[in-house]
Amino acid sequence: MSSSPVSGRGAGENRVPVRFNLPDRQPDGDWLDEREWQDGGVPRLRTTVTEEHPKSILSFNASPDIPFDRSVNAYRGCEHGCIYCYARPSHAFHDLSPGLDFESRLFAKPQAASLLRKTLAKQGYRPAPIAIGTNTDPYQPIERTYRITRQILEVMVETRHPIVITTKSAKVVEDIPLLADLAKDNLTGVALSVTTLDGKLARILEPRASTPQKRLEAVRLLADAGIYVHVNIAPIIPGITDTEIEALVAAAAEYGAQSVSWIPIRLPHEVAPLFRKWLDTHFPDRASKVMNIIRDLRGGKDNDPAFFSRMRGSGSWAELIRARMRIAKSRHGLGSSKWSVRSDLFTPPNVSGQLNLF
Structure with missing residues (x-):
């Protein structure tokens, strides 16, 4: 595989996931990138979508730090192509x-909303906030075709x-009527992820996500x-985006955000070598410095998977970022998340087609 970046994509390669002893990928069928590179052409890496039909859609976790x-998760894989995405190893x-396949070979679950309705209708179901966008983005480009996230919101209404x-797409504003309906009863909140204000950096860091300016405009709407x-x-x-902390907090306040938070970069499993390759391609002058600081944040390793510290980082660099965030938030009157969505208005859906007697 060439070391040159693939236009419009985040990862520069299809790194083999060695954790599962899987064989190397071979170019076949529509997967002709390797052949096109060898022939001197520019590969056109098309996005393909495979429909999944799972038996259940609601996933539960017991993680103490979320x-x-x-x-x-309506979709697997994400066309946004964020090079740092911790979901890539999935x-x-x-x-x-987890490289180019993750951002070009996607999976969609078109029955997600109907499966969710059946789950919510089960006797004994107890409501609590459902999170979407925690793994891959619910408003990535294929949502425009599948509308799975919108259907889920319709069930919520x-x-x-x-x-x-949680999203980094301005497409969330297309569902404002549904979200506003939920918000009037304190049933929803939206987190926009904004990594940088630099449009040129965003194009190589998260190439198919909404531009930073559009995300901020979505915050305002x-x-x-x-x-x-x-x-x-x-x-x-x-070494890449930390210089923007104060500007990002100021922009969040200017555009109407009610709270802000931060998470240091996470590089689990195959994400670390993909990110190192990205650094070598786009920032060769500081690649070693960036990785050294990341390891300082992560206890001397590329990644720290431990609960709590994985979201906060540790060491002097983490403390410095934490202090800068605290000062910036205080300056602009912003706090941490204050979401307190309620669960007491829940009414189970009717899936039988019969009217309720009581």
Whole structure:
């Protein structure tokens, strides 16, 4: 595989997920990138979508460092192509690469909303906030075709069930009518992830996500509609984006965010070598320095998977970032997330087609 970046994509290669002893990928069928490079042409890496038909859609977790215990992932893989995405290794379970496959070979679950309705209708179900966008983005480009996230929101409106959304796409504003309906009863909140204000950097860091300016404009539109909006400055990449901390907090406040937070870059499994290759390609002058700081943040390793510290980092660099964030938030009157969506309005959906007697 050539070391040159692939136009419009985040990863520069299809790194083999060696954790599962999977064989090297071979170019076949529509996967002709390797052949096109060898012939001297520019590969046209098309996005393909495979429809999945799972038996269940609601996933539960017991992680002590995240504020929700259930989530829905309508899509696997993400066309945004963020080179730092901690969800990339999940593609290895499909015998696909966390590299280019993750951002071009996608999976969609078109029955997600109907499966969710059946789950919510089960006797004994107890409502609590459902999180979407915790693994891959619910508003990535294929949402325009599949509308799975919108269908899920329609179920939430019908049942008055709480839901919280994380995205780095301005497409979320297309669902403002549904979100505003939920927000009037304190049933939802939206977190926009903003990594940088530099459009040129965003194009190589997260090539198919909405531009930073469009994300900030989405913050304003959501806030104007009465929807709780949180800006997550994530990830902060030392030596690349950490110089923008104060400017990002100021922009979040200017555009109407009610709170901000931050997460240092995470490099689990195959993400670390993909990120190092990205650094060597785009920032060869500081690649070693960046990785040294990341290891300082992560206890001397590329990644720290431990609960709590994985979200906060440790050491002098983490303390410095924490102090800068604290001062910037205080200056602009912003706090950490104050989401307190309610669960007491939930009404189970009717899936039998019969009217309720009581």
